[in-house]
Amino acid sequence: MSIIRRTGIVIGLAATSAAAAVRFAHVYRERAGFPRRRPPRFTPADLGLPFEETVVASPGGELPAWFLPARDGAPGPGVLLVHGWESARDRTLPNAVFLHAAGFHCLTFDVRGNGANPAEALPLSAGEFGADAAAGFDALLARPEVTTGAILGHSMGGVGAILAAAADPRVAAVVSVSAPADPRAMVRQTFRLARLPIPWPVAQPLAWLTTRVYLRPRGHLLREISARHAVVRYEGPLLVAHGRADPVMPVAHARRIAGAALDARRSTVRPAPVELLIGDEGGHSWLYEDPDFRRRVAAFLARALGGPLTSAAAGDAAAAADARRLPEPEAPLVGDRASSPALAMVGRSSREA
Numbered sequence: 001m002s003i004i005r006r007t008g009i010v011i012g013l014a015a016t017s018a019a020a021a022v023r024f025a026h027v028y029r030e031r032a033g034f035p036r037r038r039p040p041r042f043t044p045a046d047l048g049l050p051f052e053e054t055v056v057a058s059p060g061g062e063l064p065a066w067f068l069p070a071r072d073g074a075p076g077p078g079v080l081l082v083h084g085w086e087s088a089r090d091r092t093l094p095n096a097v098f099l100h101a102a103g104f105h106c107l108t109f110d111v112r113g114n115g116a117n118p119a120e121a122l123p124l125s126a127g128e129f130g131a132d133a134a135a136g137f138d139a140l141l142a143r144p145e146v147t148t149g150a151i152l153g154h155s156m157g158g159v160g161a162i163l164a165a166a167a168d169p170r171v172a173a174v175v176s177v178s179a180p181a182d183p184r185a186m187v188r189q190t191f192r193l194a195r196l197p198i199p200w201p202v203a204q205p206l207a208w209l210t211t212r213v214y215l216r217p218r219g220h221l222l223r224e225i226s227a228r229h230a231v232v233r234y235e236g237p238l239l240v241a242h243g244r245a246d247p248v249m250p251v252a253h254a255r256r257i258a259g260a261a262l263d264a265r266r267s268t269v270r271p272a273p274v275e276l277l278i279g280d281e282g283g284h285s286w287l288y289e290d291p292d293f294r295r296r297v298a299a300f301l302a303r304a305l306g307g308p309l310t311s312a313a314a315g316d317a318a319a320a321a322d323a324r325r326l327p328e329p330e331a332p333l334v335g336d337r338a339s340s341p342a343l344a345m346v347g348r349s350s351r352e353a
Helices: 003-032 090-103 126-144 156-166 182-193 200-218 226-232 252-265 291-305 310-321 342-348
Strands: 051-057 061-068 074-082 105-110 146-154 171-177 238-243 274-279
Touching: 003 200, 051 126, 061 090, 061 126, 074 090, 074 126, 074 156, 074 291, 090 105, 090 146, 090 291, 090 310, 105 146, 126 146, 126 156, 126 200, 146 156, 146 291, 156 171, 156 226, 156 238, 171 291, 226 252, 226 310, 238 252, 238 291, 252 274, 274 291, 291 310
Parallel strands: 074 105, 074 146, 146 171, 171 238, 238 274
Antiparallel strands: 051 061, 061 105
C-alpha cells in the first residue's frame, strides 16, 4: 500500500470520527438541553408557611415566584432560593422551612424553561440560571421587608447563585449546594451517569466539543458560566455544601469551587470566610434533612447578614425545624422532547435537582 493511499485512509477515518463526534454533540444538546417541566404541586401553605404570589422580571420573561415573609414581615435579611435542573420552586420549600424558622425572609421562583414556565426554544445552561438568579436577587432586594440579601442555590441553581453573586456586590452571602464546578466536567459526568462506553482518551476531547456545541446557540463561553471561574470574582462570605456520597455530582466539585475561592483570597487582607460543608447524608438533593446542615447554613447566614437572630439561635431554630423532602410527583414531567434511554438515566438521578 502506497504512502499516499495510507495517508488517505487515515484522513478519511479522522474525518469520519470528527463528523461522528459533532453529530453526537448536536444530539446531546437536543436531548439534554431542554428540561422536562414540572409545574409546582405544592405551595408554601401546604407546609404552614405564609406567602405572596409574585413574579421575577428576568431577561427570560416574567417568572412565577413566591415571597415568604418571616417574623410577621418585620424588616430584616432575606434569602433568594434557586432550584436546580428539571425542577420548580416548590422543591426549594424544605430549605424555606428552616430558613423561615431562623428568621429569614425568602423568595423562590421558577427558572425559565422549568416549573410553570413555557419551554424554551434554545437549550438552557448555567448561564440562564445565573441571569434568572440575578433578576431574582433584584426582586428580593426590592421588597420593603428585606434589608440585605443572600442567595442559596442547589445544583445548577448553585452555579446560578455564584454567577449572580460574582456580578453583583450587593449579594451579602452565597450558599452553593451540590453544584457542578465546571460545565465541561459536568458533561463528562453525564457520560458516566449514562454509562456510555467512551474510553477516557476519547471522552475528554468529546466532552470539550460537546460543551462548546451545547453553549453555541446562546453564545456562552465556558469560563463565563463556570462556577469555579466565577467564584474567583465573588469576594463575600461563601458556604459550599455537598454530599460525600452524591451519586449525581461527585464531592470533588465542591472542593474545586471552595479551593478556587480560597486561592483567590490568599492575598486579600481580612478576606471574607469560605466554608466547606461535606455531609454524610442527603445524597445530591436532600442535604436539608440533616440537622447539622440546617444548623451550619442558618448560622452562616446569620453571621454574614447580621441577624436577625444570633448565629447560635439561628442554628438551633433551623436544626429544630421539620424540613423534609416533598413527595415525588405521580404524573410524568411535562415536555415535548423525549430523552434517550441514556439521558433518561441522568434525568432520574437528578430529578430532585
